[in-house]
Amino acid sequence: MTATLTDVSKSYGSTVALHPTSLTLTGGVIGLLGPNGAGKTTLLRLLATAMAPSTGSISVAGHLVTGGHESRTEARRHLGYLPQEVTYPSGMTAFGFLDYLAVLKEWQQAATRHAEVRRVLALVDLGDRASAKVRSLSGGQRRRLAIAQALIGAPQLLILDEPTTGLDPEQRASLRGILSGLPGTVLLSTHQTEDVSALCDRVLVLDAGCIRFDGTVPGLLASARGRVHISTAPSDDALHTWKTGSGLVRSVGGTPAPDAVSVDASVEDAYLLLRHRPEGVPS
Amino acid sequence: MSTVATRPAGALAALARTEIRGYARSPLFLLGAAGLAAMAVVDWMSTDDGSSSTMSAIAPAALLGVVGMFVMSILTVRSDRAAAVAGAVATDERTRTGALAIAIVVPATAALLWYAQAVALLFVRPPADWAVPYGPMDTTQVLFVMAALGVASAIGGPVLGLLAARWIPGRGVIAVGAVLVIAITIVLQGNFSSTWGWKAAWPWTYWYGPMGWRSEGDEVHWVVTPGTPIAWLGYLLALCALGVLVALYHDRTARGARLRGWIVGLLVLAAVLLALTLTLGPSAAVINPAVAPA
Numbered sequence: 001m002t003a004t005l006t007d008v009s010k011s012y013g014s015t016v017a018l019h020p021t022s023l024t025l026t027g028g029v030i031g032l033l034g035p036n037g038a039g040k041t042t043l044l045r046l047l048a049t050a051m052a053p054s055t056g057s058i059s060v061a062g063h064l065v066t067g068g069h070e071s072r073t074e075a076r077r078h079l080g081y082l083p084q085e086v087t088y089p090s091g092m093t094a095f096g097f098l099d100y101l102a103v104l105k106e107w108q109q110a111a112t113r114h115a116e117v118r119r120v121l122a123l124v125d126l127g128d129r130a131s132a133k134v135r136s137l138s139g140g141q142r143r144r145l146a147i148a149q150a151l152i153g154a155p156q157l158l159i160l161d162e163p164t165t166g167l168d169p170e171q172r173a174s175l176r177g178i179l180s181g182l183p184g185t186v187l188l189s190t191h192q193t194e195d196v197s198a199l200c201d202r203v204l205v206l207d208a209g210c211i212r213f214d215g216t217v218p219g220l221l222a223s224a225r226g227r228v229h230i231s232t233a234p235s236d237d238a239l240h241t242w243k244t245g246s247g248l249v250r251s252v253g254g255t256p257a258p259d260a261v262s263v264d265a266s267v268e269d270a271y272l273l274l275r276h277r278p279e280g281v282p283s
Numbered sequence: 284m285s286t287v288a289t290r291p292a293g294a295l296a297a298l299a300r301t302e303i304r305g306y307a308r309s310p311l312f313l314l315g316a317a318g319l320a321a322m323a324v325v326d327w328m329s330t331d332d333g334s335s336s337t338m339s340a341i342a343p344a345a346l347l348g349v350v351g352m353f354v355m356s357i358l359t360v361r362s363d364r365a366a367a368v369a370g371a372v373a374t375d376e377r378t379r380t381g382a383l384a385i386a387i388v389v390p391a392t393a394a395l396l397w398y399a400q401a402v403a404l405l406f407v408r409p410p411a412d413w414a415v416p417y418g419p420m421d422t423t424q425v426l427f428v429m430a431a432l433g434v435a436s437a438i439g440g441p442v443l444g445l446l447a448a449r450w451i452p453g454r455g456v457i458a459v460g461a462v463l464v465i466a467i468t469i470v471l472q473g474n475f476s477s478t479w480g481w482k483a484a485w486p487w488t489y490w491y492g493p494m495g496w497r498s499e500g501d502e503v504h505w506v507v508t509p510g511t512p513i514a515w516l517g518y519l520l521a522l523c524a525l526g527v528l529v530a531l532y533h534d535r536t537a538r539g540a541r542l543r544g545w546i547v548g549l550l551v552l553a554a555v556l557l558a559l560t561l562t563l564g565p566s567a568a569v570i571n572p573a574v575a576p577a
Contacts, residue, residue: 049371069536073373081370088368089361100301100365104372104379108297149369159370 001061001078001156001184002026003047008056010042017042019209020056025157025185031200031217032189033271039209040189041084041161047187048081048159060157077106080155084162084189086146088134094121094145095130101149120148123178125171139166147175156184164192193268203267205274213274217267224265224273228252231260239276295378295385302358302386306441309354315346316393322346323400332576333411336401337425338492340432343397344468347390348440349461354390355444356457359383363448376534380449384527387441394437401429413505413573415491419565420507427512428490435519440464442526449533490515493575505571511564518556525549 003025010018018039034040045051046058049065049072058065063075088097098117107113121127124144129137137145143166150158158179164172172192176199179186190196196203196217203220205213213220230248234241238254251260252269253276265273306312322342362379366372405425416422443464447456472488494506528546531537 045370069375073375076371076373079371083368083370086368087364089364092361097365100361101369101372103294103298103301104366104369104374106294106297106373108293146368 003060003157003185003187004058005047006057008046008053008058010039010046010051011054016209018046018053021211022056023204023211023214025187027185028201029179029182029186029188029199030202030204031196032187032204032206033191033193033196034189034206035275038206040206042209043206044081044159044161044187044189045083047157048079049076050081050083078155079157079159080150080152081158082146082150082160082163084165086142088142088145090135092134093131094126094134094137097134097145098149098152102152105152107153116152120151123151124148125174140168140171143167144171144175151178154182154184158182158184158186160186161189162191163188164190164195193266193271197267205271207275220267220270220274221265224252224270226262227273228263228265228269229256229260230263231257233257233259235260239272294374295381298374298378298382299385302362302382303389305358305361306354306386306389309357311350311357312347312354312389312393315350319343319346319393319397323397326404327400334414335408335410336404337410337415337429339401340429340436343394343433344436344440347394347397347437349464351387351390351437351440352444352447352457352461352464355383355387355441356448358386359445359448360452363452375536377531377537380445380527380531380534383445384442384530387438390437390441391434394434398430398434401433402426405429411573411575413571413575415505415507415571417491417505417571418507418569420491420569424512425491427516431512431516431519432488435516435523438523439519439526442523442530445530446526449530501577503575503577504573505575507565507569507571509565509567510560510562512560514556514559514563518553518560521549521553521556525553 005021005023007020007022008018009016009020021043032040032043042051046053047060047065049058049060053066056066060075061078063078064071065075066072089100092100095117098120099113102113102117107116118127118130121130124147126137126141126144126148129141134142134145143163147160147163150160160179163175167175172195176195179188180199188195188200200217203213203215203217204211205220213223229235229251230244231251232248234249235251235254235256238251240252241249244250250263251257252265252272256262319342322339326336326339359380362383366374366376366379405422410416415425420428443460444457447460468488472492472494489508490510490512491505491507493503494508525546528542528549532542532546
């Protein structure tokens, strides 16, 4: 399954949320990193057909999202989307909510629809909470319920906007297991860089509405090689420094202190360094 | 790979079944329907005051119609929120609106059941001479009035709820709308002579009854108001259909020439039926000379 953005931009009045961007997404788990306000949610909403771009064209599985109503509807049949913020309808059970959404996703036969609802409930470990009212679920359970709705029908393109918010480490690990086993394309926006390093085949870094990095996790790590140090004193002009549990200071970027030892960079280090690289410097 | 492969018509049918179940299981609807059933039982069991079932249409209007405004509003908000959780689903707003409109079959069925028993009661225990049928208001016209007041109101309430939820969503809108409907109904029921002119321009509520503004001294006489309820029922049903189409029109993708044509056509039909309502039938109120109980 391929999703393509061609010169896509989005503006809200005079504010440019996404500068003209071209991307092709072809299988695997793709991590989308970026600070708050970088345009991540805008990019995901555009791809999910939840909003129209100001310029450019988007296609999902060969169907032009920016084309007519029929083409956009056809594209929607191939994707699942988890928005960043979710307001649940009142008075519904977990099963009832997912069943209703499955109907909206055109699952007509009650028996197969119910089986699919039970499948996704089990996937997110909510099988035993099926008959519980949504309002009685914990924050993490509600988040998993929202993830479950995106998984209905095993969509070829799964778009997840900060899915791990509110999940405990065990639940996050479980979600990684689910996502890594999906056959299609998963685009995952997150602030959890460890999720990216653990899961993603490809990383996109978005900043101020522009793609600043598009490559593999090893490629992103390579961009930070030799720029993270540990020493007794912080590096000069370091972007970020903090005292570790061992009492030594970890410095990201800057000129290392004389006794500094270079250490392996994490995805987070690479991301922080990338954020402060002047525009135009190749990755 | 997605296992979903369906046609829009099938999607509408599946969603309509879901909305019908949602409406039928709504606590508000169940409460209203139970109240209506209880009132029907009381009508059959009580000592008759002579009016038979001719004045009981207020019950479905209130318990199915006004309550239906709230039920439909709740269902519409539920549908919108669920669709928002998924971000964008293949089932578009017009299909969801259409399915919600189809769910009005639930209060309509309940209203028709009420109507059936009300008609049966009318024939089993005919009204007294001081009531209706009288003069130009024959039995057929009484049946039309009862259908318009009871069945059409039970349909019109949910349509209003759908319309409001689509075009003016917000907390309290339905409550304010319900208060307005009740207030206007009270004012336009013909109890006040000063509303006579309004009634000529906007026939809405009662077509017969012990209207205070025609009573003389302590004697109460039933009055039959001008116009024809036969065209009026058509006018109300045309408004209901128009309301559904205007609700559908909220979805920008639905705004084609065909839908616009239907809306204009129904507007014209409603205007014609309103004109017929006002111009056909008796041109002045007819007073039953028999004295009704005070």
